Amino acid sequence: MSSSTKSSACESCSSKTSTCSPDSCGNAEKNEQELRIKNNMARIKYRIAIVSGKGGVGKSTVTAGLAIALAKSGYTVGVLDADVSGPNMPHLLGIEDEKMTGDENGFLPVEAPHGIEVASVESIISASDAPVVWRGPMRSSLVNQFLADVQWGQLDFLLVDLPPGTGDEPLSIMQTMPLTGLVVVSTPSNLSLLDVSKIVNMAKMLNTRILGVVENMAYFECPGCHEKVFPFGEDTVKRLCEKYGLDMLGSIPMDASNRGSDVITEGSGIEKYTGDIARKITGILER
Numbered sequence: 001m002s003s004s005t006k007s008s009a010c011e012s013c014s015s016k017t018s019t020c021s022p023d024s025c026g027n028a029e030k031n032e033q034e035l036r037i038k039n040n041m042a043r044i045k046y047r048i049a050i051v052s053g054k055g056g057v058g059k060s061t062v063t064a065g066l067a068i069a070l071a072k073s074g075y076t077v078g079v080l081d082a083d084v085s086g087p088n089m090p091h092l093l094g095i096e097d098e099k100m101t102g103d104e105n106g107f108l109p110v111e112a113p114h115g116i117e118v119a120s121v122e123s124i125i126s127a128s129d130a131p132v133v134w135r136g137p138m139r140s141s142l143v144n145q146f147l148a149d150v151q152w153g154q155l156d157f158l159l160v161d162l163p164p165g166t167g168d169e170p171l172s173i174m175q176t177m178p179l180t181g182l183v184v185v186s187t188p189s190n191l192s193l194l195d196v197s198k199i200v201n202m203a204k205m206l207n208t209r210i211l212g213v214v215e216n217m218a219y220f221e222c223p224g225c226h227e228k229v230f231p232f233g234e235d236t237v238k239r240l241c242e243k244y245g246l247d248m249l250g251s252i253p254m255d256a257s258n259r260g261s262d263v264i265t266e267g268s269g270i271e272k273y274t275g276d277i278a279r280k281i282t283g284i285l286e287r
């Protein structure tokens with residue numbers, strides 16, 4: 001915004017005082033948003049971010065599977081798709097045609113099966129194949145707006161699907177949001193594990209608890225002879241957990257039962273394995 005636009009906006013501002021300036025006004029807005037985030041998050045019992053060092057390791061799939069498992073166990077669950085440039089949550093939960101609405105109190109999430117409430121940029125853009133070409137600050141500011149203004153109601157769990165890696169965006173969300181803990185998703189490949197080490201260090205830096213690590217695409221089981229094949233190596237995630245003193249929450253094999261649809265279906269392998277992982281997480285939280 002140019003300074004001339006700022007000053008003309010200031011002239012017409014109803015809260016204008018003799019001492020305020022465009023800078024102090026920006027700070028006041030930021031403080032007000034931080035307060036709204038704090039109040040909105042205070043109504044949610046457990047706020048868990050699902051993170052990964054690399055893209056494509058199944059972070060969103062695990063988030064959707066956990067949401068279904070927790071909701072089926074009777075918890076009230078919301079999912080915030082904070083992966084603004086690659087929002088997939090509505091697709092994974094089978095609600096990609098539903099759009100979020102809003103009123104004077106904020107955004108209303110879309111309801112997915114099992115009563116899961118979902119907020120995603122995919123649910124506010126007109127077509128699911130439209131690229132989200134916003135620059136970093138705009139993406140972060142949308143996520144902050146979601147954190148402050150989505151009307152979740154009283155939730156047991158808010159699962160936040162973060163963008164992969166340890167860049168600006170996941171960092172800023174982790175700093176803004178009061179998190180109960182992180183669930184880290186990794187494949188057993190060396191590259192994925194290397195990047196998990198960065199997540200572990202970032203969590204230490206931010207004093208954020210890691211609830212544990214999920215190993216995804218751990219192995220492939222031959223449907224004929226049931227032999228397990230480990231394309232990325234065996235026990236690599238287990239050894240990483242031992243190295244950092246982390247809980248291993250479970251291993252999910254390559255699952256062919258969705259037949260490439262990506263949507264998490266009833267009775268699929270993903271649903272079964274994420275169900276076991278959800279029970280482990282609730283056990284850790286309620287310990």
Ligand SMILES: Nc1ncnc2c1ncn2[C@@H]1O[C@H](COP(=O)(O)OP(=O)(O)OP(=O)(O)O)[C@@H](O)[C@H]1O
Nearest residue numbers: 055056057058059060061086164217253254255262
């Ligand atoms: N265990 C699995 N078995 C088979 N396919 C899987 C499994 N986990 C994930 N996939 C598939 O892998 C692809 C990538 O998964 P997903 O979008 O969840 O990854 P991601 O880590 O969230 O990626 P990004 O963060 O880059 O968006 C999807 O097509 C998903 O259906």
